[in-house]
Amino acid sequence: MTDKINELLRRVEEFKPKAAAEIEDFRIKILGKKGELNALLEEFKSVAPELKRELGQKINHLKSVATERINTLREQMQQAAADAPETEDMSRPGSAEELGSRHPISLVKNQIVEVFSRLGYTVAEGPEIEDDWHVFSALNFPPEHPARDMQDTFFVEKNPDILLRTHTSSIQVRTMEHQKPPIRVICPGRVFRNEAISYRAHCIFHQIEGLYIDEGVSFADLKQSLLYFAKEIFGEQTAIRMRPSYFPFTEPSAEVDVSCNLCGGKGCPVCKGTGWLEIMGCGMVDPNVLKANGIDPEKYSGFAFGMGIERIAMLKYGVKDLRLYFENDVRFLHQFDTAL
Template sequence: MLNKIKEHIAEVEAFTATSKDEIEQFRIKYLSKKGLLNDFFAEFKNVPNEQKKEYGQTINKLKTAAQEKVDTLKATLEAEEEIKGVYGDLSRPGEPIELGSRHPISIVKNKITEIFSRIGFNVSEGPEIEDDWHNFTALNLPEHHPARDMQDTFFVQTDPDIMLRTHTSTVQVRYMENNKPPIRTISPGRVYRNEAISARSHCFFHQVEGLYVDKGVSFADLKQTLQYFTTELFGKSKIRLRPSYFPFTEPSAEVDVYWGLETETDYKMTKGTGWLEIMGCGMVDPNVLKNCGIDPEVYSGFAFGMGIDRIALLLHQIPDIRMLSENDMRFLQQFKSVL
């Protein structure tokens, strides 16, 4: 009988369960009123006196082992159920990581940067809070110059010498001050102007301005560079340059690309002409070169600038510029598949 009890002890120690029903069946088998322990206790009277002590100790060992096993298995199952209640079914496949979306501004900026990098332009950046010298004076816009009114400026606090930059030409000035020609750089960034917010304009927007300074740079070089750019970005190879005025370039021009008149949208965007204005450009004024420490008798250069927001509206057919800054997830998620 002792050997039989010892076999049950080994069985109890090896027992495992994955459900409450299995634990309950185990408890009934050993610890219930009709369980094996009661049968073993009933046999106690038939055990020889010299074996009673060992017999009793072995039964108690079986009882303790069975009770501890029940308690341990119950505690384990309850802990697992609590974890599942908090975290869900841990055996389920994990949720896939949701991919974010690139912003239309970033998409267009990266495209422009990549196009110009192919022909040797690097990227330069500068502060958004600027002083009067870099934002106006160095760019051939001395104090009281009437062209300053073209750029309604946000001034910082009450200091008329500190402002939010109105164009990224400030970066070009800083670059020319710290680098010797040949210079070939583009300057993407955010700029600020005190304008009424509407579907077509905002008080802050994004620009990319380009600068090339070297010996013998001509207007023909400028036109060829812009021809290459418009073909790569828009797939349109036909451009025209119209005379214009910018204080920091002379001569200056507006650049139009022939968009076409194939759809009703084309008619609306181009006002029925087929031509779409995309940027301003010109040869760098000698005074600007001189202000930046570059000899205009030796070097010449060209500059151009375009609005990233405007190009994003064109490429992605976005009807309202305000959508670019509202952070509406329904709008931004449309650009998940765009690199």
């Protein structure tokens, strides 16, 4: 048995592999469950008691040497591979990189901005973390308005109130603070509200709002602008209707519906059989808002409107679950590859 141990030790010490695969094969052959070392251990069970101490030490030494030798050879092989110069066949044809696509929210936002840019609107931006003045007070929200409640707003600090903006109207306030009329801006951005997440609502969503202030601006100008927008986004056959509503910052105010582009206005489950789909709110800028922002309401008038980009994208692409926009499922996003 001593001869077998010595012979195996010699083979371990003289082993010189040419590839990493040979090292693994050698390890299995020597140290594997059915390897030669285990065979020696089985034979060791039957040796005379007086020889067990000596042979046991030799077997342990063999195992230690074999393990160390294999680990050393692995490290040497890995280092040699790392130090080897990279070789590349320059004659091989190149492989085209797989291009991604814009997110459907970005696609729709860009389309909306492009439509209003034809009417002379420029893009304005503002911070997502705002104060009470720009989100509520400057927009004629009374102190007891429910939108100020913790159930609707994510507050960062209190006294003074610092919060995540609940609408991009705060950008309109900042524009009026630093720009004199005429003002014609479109304000896209991400907003936050403390709402339960479902197929039709989310705590994070995207809005795009518009503001036009000048001398002699009327409700007729507002209606014509929104009709032009609806036809450009949903198709020339699209009709709109305006229903009286209430917003603190506009008076008069209206909700805007478009004819359902899925059923052609005939009625379907998406439009709940009405033939109409709500897309935005709008109205004439309240004189109190103009005063709060240093604009003379006797000289100037204007209108404002705001819409959820997710809502427009759902109607445009027939998406029925709002959560899909936030899950980053490539199977969903790849459907918009051709929309670039």
